[in-house]
Amino acid sequence: MxxxxxxxxxxxxxxxxxxxxxxxxxxxxxxxxxxxxxxxxxxxxxxxxxxxxxxxxxxxxxxxxxxxxxxxxxxxxxxxxxxxxxxxxxxxxxxxxxxxxxxxxxxxxxxxFADLTKPMRATLRAWLEAEAIGLTDGRVLLNRFLDELRARKIVMPGISVVERMAAVAMHAAERRIIADIEDRLDIATRSRLDALTAEKTHDRQSRFSWLREPTPRVASASLVGILDKIALVRGIGAQTVVTHTQYEPRLAQYAREGVRYTAQAFQQMGPARRHVILVGTLREFEATLTDAAIGMFGSLIGRAHLRARKRLEQTVAASADQRRARLIRVAGVLEAVSKAARAGGDIAAAVAAVASLSIRSTPTLLFSGEPRGRDEIVRSPRSGRNIGRSNARDRVS
Structure with missing residues (x-):
């Protein structure tokens, strides 16, 4: 003690x-x-x-x-x-x-003013244990105790006496909390808590050590691993244990202690203390793992969005380049046709010089527009002879 x-x-x-x-x-x-x-x-x-x-x-x-x-x-x-x-x-x-x-x-x-007699110590002991339930730092309880003694006009015999009374009260409050939470656990939950430190997930790693591993890099497989850990924690049922609100500071302290203990250290504890510390630790694990899963899911969604956006930008850029090349090619063909028509030269040869167009596609370029004059003369792409408008349409068709 x-x-x-x-x-x-x-x-x-x-x-x-x-x-x-x-x-x-x-x-x-x-x-x-x-x-x-x-x-x-x-x-x-x-x-x-x-x-x-x-x-x-x-x-x-x-x-x-x-x-x-x-x-x-x-x-x-x-x-x-x-x-x-x-x-x-x-x-x-x-x-x-x-x-x-x-x-x-x-x-x-x-x-x-009164001295600290034995009857008064018994009264103050009950007050101390009630105050210690919601505290984790003995110095806080000691300061409250000193203020209470001054308020009651009790003369302090020495700091060692009041310090010992506060320390005993802290220890008694801890035993009371552990016994109360242990009584709230059913046999199945206790068995699952014991298996957490006794059973192995790998050859040399207990389930508890596996739960305590740091969060891996962002990846879909890592998210699956975190979800498996959350499923294991929830399957034990520690979060379903209803405890008094005054116990929360102690459970938070047990969680801080639990993340530092090894599986072997847990097995060396008394059953009640081991179970209660694991309850506090698993509650903290569940909150931490849930936050990690949400954060990793957000990172994966963000990464997928960036990749999709990059692919879209690349597709749009490539499509724009292709359209630009086609427009330049068409413009070159039209310019060659226009020059050949004004000069009275061979249109097919002019087109072939600027673009590798098949003969089937040439008329489409040549006659995409309707001539203004009914008797306008054009040159045949096959023989190079001048033909009329109506004859040229027949040959094309």
């Missing part, structure tokens, strides 16, 4: 340190009229300052003022100024041990 919360030495020392910041001093060590009336009941300046210091220290940080403790200057000056005495008189009060104890008893009785 853990007896301490993970903290550095400096973090632990600051928990019950006297305030050395002006804002903190003004917040916690400002005295009201009732406080000043109780302080002024002391007869000498040094006893009044000692009374005020002990009262302020019991309120914040919530402990006794230690003998010979060094006081922050900003704290001492602020308290001395409020009661109208010189801060230097504290040296005389520090030598009066009986007076310090008598004042401490009087302050507790007048302002309602």
């Amino acid at each position: 853990p007896a301490r919360i993970s903290m550095t030495g400096s973090q632990r020392d600051t928990l019950l340190a006297l305030p050395d910041d002006e804002a903190m001093v003004l917040r916690h060590h400002s005295l009201d009229a009732d406080d000043l009336a109780a302080i002024n009941s002391a007869r000498t300046p040094e006893t009044r300052l000692g009374y005020a210091l002990q009262l302020c220290c019991l309120r914040y940080p919530g402990r006794h003022l230690r003998r010979g403790e060094l006081l922050p200057a900003v704290m001492l000056d602020h308290i001395a100024e409020q009661i109208g005495v010189d801060a230097e008189v504290i040296a005389g009060f520090a030598r009066r041990t009986p007076t310090r104890y008598d004042q401490l008893l009087a302050i507790k009785a007048r302002f309602g």
Whole structure:
């Protein structure tokens, strides 16, 4: 059972340190009229300052003022100024041990401060376990516990005591969560969870290790592999386990732990803890794999769109080039025909010189337009003789 919360030495020392910041001093060590009336009941300046210091220290940080403790200057000056005495008189009060104890008893009785007794510890233990259910960081619970002790005016005996109580509460809350979730799992689900770390997908790889593999490159086969993993996770049924909303931070922590554990590490755990950590881990796996599948599907669709667009652009460009070549070819033929007709030369020879047209296709080019004059003379493509319009149409047909 853990007896301490993970903290550095400096973090632990600051928990019950006297305030050395002006804002903190003004917040916690400002005295009201009732406080000043109780302080002024002391007869000498040094006893009044000692009374005020002990009262302020019991309120914040919530402990006794230690003998010979060094006081922050900003704290001492602020308290001395409020009661109208010189801060230097504290040296005389520090030598009066009986007076310090008598004042401490009087302050507790007048302002309602109490020590941390065993009955009070039992009450606070229940409060701590209820607070720890929704927490994963023991330092957060410890800070809340210190605030609760100050609110209840309970004098803290030392940081080690309250730290141990918070650590025990964190451990008890974890055991309670694990036991509760384990009770919600049926026998079949537990068996499938155990098989996840025991059975192999390949010779040397467990199913859990296979699920934990990183997302492969974008490819249709990779998408199929991700969908297979999602099907395996959903088939186990971890996502169907209904848990309390307060357990979500713990389950998220178990998921972070689970992705680091090997199959062998899981097999060395107790059954209940293994099952609960796997439940949290598989829930995270399902969300991560689903996001990966959606992302990969989008990438594949985008890649297919780019390829189709590129092929379309290439087809359009090739078609445009072909049409351009045909138009240039037709223009060249028409120009050759026009020149030959104006010069009275051989039209067929002129056409053959610029394009390899068959004799069958030549008349189509030559007579695609209707001559204006009824008696206009053209030259036969076969004999080269001049023929009339009507004869030329007969020969073509």
